[in-house]
Amino acid sequence: MPEKITISLIKADVGSLCGHHVVHPKQLEAARKRLEEAKKNGLIIDYYVFNCGDDLELLMTHTKGEGNPDIHGLAWNTFKEVTEKVSRPLKLYAAGQDLLVETFSGNVKGMGPGVAEMEIVERPSEPIVVFAADKTEPGAWNFPLYKIFASPDNTAGLVIDPSMHEGFIFRVMDVVEGKVVDLSCPEELYSLVALLGTPGRYVVERIFRKSDRAVAAVAS
Structure with a gap:
């Protein structure tokens, strides 16, 4: 391995x-x-x-x-x-x-x-992107992460790339009650959008590729 x-x-x-x-x-x-x-x-x-x-x-x-x-x-x-x-x-x-x-x-x-x-x-070429912010809502990156990993209007690979076509699992944290939920997209897309619209409470904690559970993104 x-x-x-x-x-x-x-x-x-x-x-x-x-x-x-x-x-x-x-x-x-x-x-x-x-x-x-x-x-x-x-x-x-x-x-x-x-x-x-x-x-x-x-x-x-x-x-x-x-x-x-x-x-x-x-x-x-x-x-x-x-x-x-x-x-x-x-x-x-x-x-x-x-x-x-x-x-x-x-x-x-x-x-x-x-x-x-x-x-x-690690692949032979492995670019990563770091989003950093200060003095923001806990869920400052909810929308860009949704666009990257759940929106086919933004990410064509969700439609045409076999390794991405199954979609991604979003782990969302409720920072008020300290609970987490895993939402499978695209099946539970509407539920995901409902939570991510409140970035002061609901935060994308981690995103997994559904095909192999490889971690695609994490947030502090």
Whole structure:
């Protein structure tokens, strides 16, 4: 069985310029240095550091699976280091605000940072798209994800590509009650649309290709 590659995107606001506005270049530099060390040590395969507004974003590939404590620990320690060595000395606004606890417990979920992870069998050419936003509704990506994976008016492959023709399964979370439901499209398309129209409560958490349950998209 081919080895799966894990894509992990972990983000946090650890301080910014001029209110909740944008990260400082030295924060990006410090994060890149930490992830470059992890790459050289073999913990991760590759990485990309960027920002969305005042969120520092760590995009990493590795073979350790979702929710791995080593990967989450790397992200947590990177955020802590950036906070202590850059944000606080430069007196940046809200330094370390998304680090809600003092001690890392093995997984950053529930500790402040946002997380989106997926495992895939990598193809020879494997482009990925990352949507990043700050200060939005939880379901900010409901509509574009619906258009990509459920609308034949937008995605011709749903009609003509045999690997996509069966459709996709949308896992939708109710963030108010903490419940999830899997909706199979196109059969349950109307039910999906009914939920996705309330992005403050219903959020696309994960999308699977129906033919083989391969993960097609995830959201934080």
